Amino acid sequence: MKDPNILYQHGTLALLVPGLFEGTQTVGELLKHGDTGIGTLTGLDGELMILNGTVYQFSAAGQIREVASTEKVPFANVHYLDDHSMGQLENLDLKNFKKSVTEKMQTENLFYSVRVKGTFKLMHTRAVLPQKPPYPTLTETAAKQCEYQNKNVTGTLIGYFCxxxxxxxxxxxxxLHFLSDDHRTGGHILNLELDHGELYLQQFTDFNLNLPIENSEFLKQKFNNGEIIDSIMEAEN
Ligand SMILES: [Zn+2]
Known part of the structure; x- marks a missing residue:
């Protein structure tokens, strides 16, 4: 059943911190749980944007391609799109964009999808370079990311508030991730300046966490919560 109340996640973000980058779910399986979302591929190879049931990869080399259903993700979020327009936003830097979106949310204690169709004066993104085993940590990998700055670009911002x-x-x-309408650029958003765009939000009642029960490295890994949250804040923001 295509239930728009469920935010589906494969993998826990924590497993990326010590370098568990092996894909543990196929894109085909992931798409059975939603048509919209974000994620990454085996080896943290680039940034994924899932729009209308198609998975796009923005690679560190700066290229967009469609991802095949047999490729695997270590981590991804998807949901079935059923969001609602919250009106137009204009002339916002990232800090004020986040503030405006937060004000439109009913609460900060629920999961939301965030989508903006708009034009951005600045879109500053990153894509992580593909890593090979033995994998480094998330922080080491993020330190070697490729960054892109595009001016006056139109496209879709897609992501989540957790x-x-x-x-x-x-x-x-x-x-937050981005995909330009001309499919020339995208990635994980580091900074932006919105010129104008329409904001859509979707609130979820359920968070469905799917874990890689057949991945022996994940099953053996010892996680230190404090270290994990510090590393996530450093690598993902
Ligand atoms: Zn990302």
Whole structure:
């Protein structure tokens, strides 16, 4: 059943921190749980944007391609799109953008999807370079990311707001990706200046966390919660 009340997540963000970058779910399986979302591929190879049931990868080399259903993700979020327009936003830097979106949310204690169709004066993104086993840590990998700055670009911002309460399982606060309408650029958003755009929000009643029960490295890993949250804040913001 295509239930728009469920935010589905494969993998816990925490497993990326010590470098568990092996994909543990196929994109085909992931798409059985939603048509919209974000994620990454095996080896943290680039940034994924899932729009209308198609998975796009923005690679560290700066290229967009469609991802095949057989490729695997270590971590991804998807949901079935059923969001609602919250009106137009104009002339906002990232800090004020987050503030405006937070004001439109009913609470900071629920999960939301955030989507903006708009034009951005600045879109500053990153894509992580693909890593090979033995994998480095998330912080080491993020230090070697490729950054892109595009001016006056039109496209779709897609991502999530996750409550602080669930930090570790998720990246707390906003986690936002971008795909330009011309499919020339995208990635994980580091900074932006919105010129104008329409904001859509979707609130979820359920958070469905799917864990990689067949991945022996995940099953053996010892997680230190304090270290994990510090590393997530450093690498994902
Ligand atoms: Zn990201």
């Amino acid at each position: 409550p602080d309460l669930y930090a570790g399982a998720v990246s707390p606060g906003f986690h």
